[in-house]
Amino acid sequence: MSSFEQFTLEQKQQSFDELRDVKQLFASRSWFPGTSGNLSVRIGDFDPEQFYFAITASGKDKTVNTPEDFLFVDKHGQACEKTNLRPSAETLIHCEIYRLTGAGAIFHIHSVFNNVISEYFWDRKSVPVDGVELIKGLNNWEEEAHIEIPIVSNFADISKIVPEVTERLQPGVPGILLRKHGIYAWGANAFEAKRHIEAFEFIFEYVYRLELLKKGMS
Numbered sequence: 001m002s003s004f005e006q007f008t009l010e011q012k013q014q015s016f017d018e019l020r021d022v023k024q025l026f027a028s029r030s031w032f033p034g035t036s037g038n039l040s041v042r043i044g045d046f047d048p049e050q051f052y053f054a055i056t057a058s059g060k061d062k063t064v065n066t067p068e069d070f071l072f073v074d075k076h077g078q079a080c081e082k083t084n085l086r087p088s089a090e091t092l093i094h095c096e097i098y099r100l101t102g103a104g105a106i107f108h109i110h111s112v113f114n115n116v117i118s119e120y121f122w123d124r125k126s127v128p129v130d131g132v133e134l135i136k137g138l139n140n141w142e143e144e145a146h147i148e149i150p151i152v153s154n155f156a157d158i159s160k161i162v163p164e165v166t167e168r169l170q171p172g173v174p175g176i177l178l179r180k181h182g183i184y185a186w187g188a189n190a191f192e193a194k195r196h197i198e199a200f201e202f203i204f205e206y207v208y209r210l211e212l213l214k215k216g217m218s
């Protein structure tokens with residue numbers, strides 16, 4: 001089993017740099033209102049027995065850069081190095097998504113569109129999407145693909161959300177909505193996770209606007 005000590009300073013810095021780039025870009029899109037959102041990238045190979053990832057520190061203003069924005073945690077969400085920083089309050093969700101998918105990066109943002117859509121479709125517990133081109137951005141190249149984006153409960157106690165994530169994760173759909181909270185999207189690496197979150201956000205806005213039009217509102 002691998003240990004965290006195997007990673008060089010350079011490798012660790014690379015993970016932080018990757019997170020910083022994504023953080024800055026998402027901040028420029030106003031995707032971190034009120035300190036919300038969190039980001040992580042895995043370091044090293046995926047081993048379900050032990051894996052490590054860099055994650056945003058909890059409660060920080062993600063629109064500014066400081067020397068204390070990120071830290072490393074293990075598969076249980078425990079800090080790997082001595083630090084005063086607290087990992088994201090939602091670290092356990094990252095841990096579970098890594099465990100289930102072996103992903104290389106996980107990004108979480110709050111937006112008005114993802115919040116409204118999660119509430120609008122809450123009764124059916126998933127968002128139906130039909131034939132939208134951006135489904136291909138989720139790496140689904142089927143003709144007129146139909147996908148269902150799962151929605152799970154939002155509890156203040158994050159450990160209560162985890163079992164729903166375990167149960168509801170859909171093979172082939174690299175994202176999950178938390179009710180009236182936000183989207184988690186992941187991918188094999190930061191590039192792919194970013195593409196996925198962008199595709200989801202496009203889809204949520206599309207679904208929102210289409211539903212309004214169907215109701216004769218705009």
Ligand SMILES: CSC[C@@H](O)[C@@H](O)C(=O)COP(=O)(O)O
Pocket residue numbers: 034035036037038056057058059060087088089090108
């Ligand atoms: C301050 S609103 C957002 C938080 O409650 C939470 O949902 C969130 O996304 C950020 O938490 P954090 O602990 O900073 O990672």
Ligand SMILES: [Zn+2]
Pocket residue numbers: 036037038090108110181182
């Ligand atoms: Zn959140």
